[in-house]
Amino acid sequence: MNREDFTILKDSNMVYFDNGATTLKPDCVRDAVIDYYNKYTASIHRGDYKNSLKVSAMYDDTREIIRKFINANHPSEIIFTAGTTDSLNDIVFGYFRHHLVKGDEILITETEHASNVLPWFILAKEIGVVVKYISLNDNNELTIDNLRNAITDKTKVVSIAHITNVIGDVRDIKEIAKECHSHNILLVVDAAQSIAHIKVDVTDMDIDFMAFSGHKIYGPTGIGVLYGKFNLLKELTPVAYGGGMNAIFNKDGYVEYKDLPDKLEAGTPNIEGVLGLGKSILYVDKIGIDKINKYETELRKYLVDKLSELDFITMYNKDNEAAIITFNIDNVFSQDAAIYLDKYNICVRAGNHCAKMTKDVFNVANTVRISLSFYNTKEEIDLLVNVLKNSKNIWEEIL
Amino acid sequence: MDNDMKRSIILDNYSNARNRGIPDNSDDYIMINSNNQSCIDNINIYVKLKDGVIEDIKYEGEACVIAISSTSIISSMLIGKTLKEANELLGNYFNMIEEKEYDKELLGEANVYEDMYKQPSRKTCATLFARGITNLLKGKE
Structure with missing residues (x-):
């Protein structure tokens, strides 16, 4: 919602999923x-x-x-x-x-x-x-x-x-x-x-x-x-x-x-x-913080449901609450996954996300993170899922 | 070498990385950590030296496809080399990555990274191992 308030989202096919790092700025x-x-x-x-x-x-x-x-x-x-x-x-x-x-x-x-x-x-x-x-x-x-x-x-x-x-x-x-x-x-x-x-x-x-x-x-x-x-x-x-x-x-x-x-x-x-x-x-x-929360919660559920259908994706925080999903493509280093997604203008974060002790919690040091905002849409999630479905071609794309 | 060939060498060295693992008898090895501050590549490199020759190399850690494959390729090339030969090879490798003059013959399989200069952000991945081992070998000649 409210995508029209952001020049950066107009006439652009960028999918911005790195809102935990920083958010886009409205006009x-x-x-x-x-x-x-x-x-x-x-x-x-x-x-x-x-x-x-x-x-x-x-x-x-x-x-x-x-x-x-x-x-x-x-x-x-x-x-x-x-x-x-x-x-x-x-x-x-x-x-x-x-x-x-x-x-x-x-x-x-x-x-x-x-x-x-x-x-x-x-x-x-x-x-x-x-x-x-x-x-x-x-x-x-x-x-x-x-x-x-x-x-x-x-x-x-x-x-x-x-x-x-x-x-x-x-x-x-x-x-x-x-x-x-x-x-x-x-x-x-x-x-x-x-x-x-x-x-x-x-x-x-x-x-x-x-x-x-x-x-x-x-x-x-x-x-x-x-x-x-x-x-x-x-x-x-x-x-x-x-x-x-x-x-x-x-x-x-x-x-x-x-x-x-x-x-x-x-x-x-x-x-x-x-x-x-x-x-x-x-x-x-x-806009209203409660409205934002409700929308982002819905969007998160949609993302989790879609990613759950992909058997080559490991999610690490499926059952948590906030609009942050952390995952890996099996056998692909998180940074390679991020570079692959960037080919499709999908911006995600790869790495340890400045929380280096979390590796002891997940038993995995580096992950891909998607963090959602109210301007994200189900269509963007569908695009992500399609790109992930084709990720068997990842090496042809990034090497 | 065409792109398909390069890709298949890189992937093979990523999926079946040679010399990967922590040595059983790590006391015989010198260890150095190499990481990229700008990204998340991070490996420990173990080198066994004897009479001025690199007898063995092992490594373990987490890194991207370029970093792991280049570590696999270059470590394989360095085993059995004298320190002088190793430094010469590494010097040529850095020159290739930095688009300077280098001896193509000397670099063998490592030539798969000859176009890496076109992706400046991945140069650090391609040199993760080379930088680490160069530091480790410093002053050992």
Whole structure:
């Protein structure tokens, strides 16, 4: 649906199935970015002329757009960052480095993306916290029982994806948060794969910190969001220092910082990114996240049913939920499969998808991943299936 | 060599890759990992050297059709060669991939990759093994 909103899909036979990596951008997002350059380029919060005042207001309004979209309590709980990775690094090194001590335990899972693993590994090396893994069930999902079993009196943080990027399991964040909070554990949620596909309500789910990227929700690259409950964000020590975040500084080294959110946004921000992100959130909201979820769920079922008919395809996450399907063509390396599909302008991802620990879960390191969006269609899936049916000719095609 | 012939040599060396596997007595071998940072090819290469001669080569890992087949072909060509001969062969192979002058005679079956320069993104696949073993042999002469 809504394919007409995307110039890139017009007069093109491209089948874009790599939405977990990045999404295509609707024309309204493109226009928001271009308008900033064509009509009112200015820095924000620093000029007394009309364009600066206009852009400042638009920038601040975007914070409110995002607050509303994720149902945060206050716009100051929304911090603009470069993306999920940047947000998670801020959370780990700005907050937890200063609030955890040696021996404290962090719980993650083996199916997390690198951006929710490596910062914790580094923190473990730096201050001696311990990274532990919550076991997954037979379907590679995180259950409340397994979470409960992994918690010890040293557990201080649970840091998990809402939807994982290879398995595509949807975690019950609200229940997980309840369990965490009953043990005084803080919950960090990586919403990179969920924000564009399922309702995320930080208040209802009672999330402590959350991260997502603009480019995975039809917005520009290089922009993302760090959400934190106000009282926690207040305690987050800035990782970057400079202009825009200080209130006063003197020759003797005395510095006072601005209040949230400015304190955590040093330097001239990615203004075009923020304006584009605001537009993309409004765009998604207008279609309706529940409608999107319903459509993508249907599409996923269609894809699974079709792929199940092919006896030379091994699917790894058939019984999970999100619109992400991971598979291999038997006896074909995933990258060769991706190159073959590209001959037919079908864009998929091959590899380990930045979740290198997942190989221990699947017992296979590299897979082909299809991640769907609302602009994908059953006809595109039919084309994929036909191309796969002819994949016995793969070597004639790619060698 | 026509394309059908090239394809069948590549496929044969992919499906029935020669010298593949981890050596039983790995203590006798020097090991090096070779991977492509831009993609997902990743193999461990094991080389057994004796008196300046490559006595055996094994490898194991996950990689695409070009990477595995070229590893199979080149490893077979290198077994029994002196280090000097091996380096000469590898040097010629890199030259072919980079579209420089090279000795076609010397490269035998490896000539199946003579057009690889036309697909720049796959050059790294075709040189996965060659780069790894070149590093491993450095300073051994």
